[in-house]
Amino acid sequence: MDNITTLFNHTNATPIRSQKDIGYGCCFCKKFYLKPAELKEHTRQTHQSEIPNVMRDKSLNDYHVKLDITNLQCNECKIKIDNLDDMMRHLKEHNLDIHLDINNHIMPFNFEGDELRCTICKAEFNKFKKLAEHMNKHYRNRVCDVCGAGFINERSFQIHFQVHKKGVFTCKFCEKVFDTMGKKKSHESSVHIHSQMLSKCGYCNKKFKTHRNKEKHISSEHGVRLKEIKCKLCGKVYLTANALRVHTRRDHLKERPFECQLCDYTSYGSRCLKNHMLKHTGVRDFQCDVCLKSYARKKTLREHMRIHEDDRRFKCEHCGLAFIQNCSLKGHLRSKHRDLVSSV
Structure with missing residues (x-):
């Protein structure tokens, strides 16, 4: 002391x-x-x-x-x-x-x-x-x-050491069993106690599913400027150290650990490779309930559904005409307002 x-x-x-x-x-x-x-x-x-x-x-x-x-x-x-x-x-x-x-x-x-x-x-x-x-x-x-x-x-060590203790730990809310106390507590907290709402705002106590959503809320509702990390190589700004690491490895170091076995395509993440494989398999698991058209990606189906919902979210700033897809807006700008825009 x-x-x-x-x-x-x-x-x-x-x-x-x-x-x-x-x-x-x-x-x-x-x-x-x-x-x-x-x-x-x-x-x-x-x-x-x-x-x-x-x-x-x-x-x-x-x-x-x-x-x-x-x-x-x-x-x-x-x-x-x-x-x-x-x-x-x-x-x-x-x-x-x-x-x-x-x-x-x-x-x-x-x-x-x-x-x-x-x-x-x-x-x-x-x-x-x-x-x-x-x-x-x-x-x-x-x-x-x-x-x-x-x-x-x-004390810090004892908290850490719980991750190494193996055993049979049953959730007190359901029948799921875990091999460490840490996994059990994490499951109970996220699934049963907080119902996936784990991140709590320190200003108003509102809860969010992700830390990122909480930070957006703090910035927009409480006016707190979020701390950013700038990439020293290109100047891009990120909110987390992990996002900066991903950017550095993917965009600057050009790491591509995931390889397609059918062509020479490589990617940084497994999700990109999975999306690429759809070109080879032709699988279309996502079907529209309205017109029964099928799509390979869920994202493409969501974009397609805007047609049925008449969701015209892309609005021309020059004449006010609105479009369902961004590509339609770009085409409109090129044909109707070429003199007003330098590039689209």
Whole structure:
């Protein structure tokens, strides 16, 4: 406990409780702030005297502090040091209570730029939760004997270890059986408890089936700008690190692991290969209930149904005429408004 108390008393570092849709949570009250800098200011102005007690009543198994070290400065000599380990060594030179020979349970976070970056390896993330999970790789105080993953404390390890425990776990709502407790709990939560509505908005508590739908809601209804990740190669912007990875591997590295056995076609994803195979098989499983025409793809059938529903969603901005299909609108623009559009 001496290390964290000394850091709080002799630097401008401040703790973070958690991060949700509504912002970063204060360790001492229920307030949340969208920007870490706002939380830092609130903590220093409102809870300065309480900061040394942030880990009071915490057991060693739970001992873990998320620390904002943005613009980290020593209060004794006003020197700025942006690395937590270097700052701890510096405080030792001031003859303060710092122990460098024990496991470190303090995770540092730096919010200096617009990007969320690991202070150790500089890996970039667009979600604080993902960054916090990543930080366990650098604080291997407890290591899993099964998979070798590292964790900052015993509690984090025990939560992880549940994925390795095999057995017979029956859902308490239905007769489905799972081989791990994690799979059982995930099934119960998604299917029975939340009815597939797993993502809850932190502002109004409305629930959504997917995290992406929740983020769209937060952006449109609550005016919160979603954090984006820009591709360094072409400048395209993505909302998740996974979407950026897919884009990089598919569009820049040109990875095409799925190969057609009947021709030289290759694709990045299995779905694209499955759609391609329809050209070879000629299977048309999707039939229109109105005119009985059949289509190879469900998407094509949905587009066809617009004809029967007179769904004219493609409207000409020049004369107001509306069309069922986008290709019809493009043809109309070329023939009727060629002088008004440069290209279609």
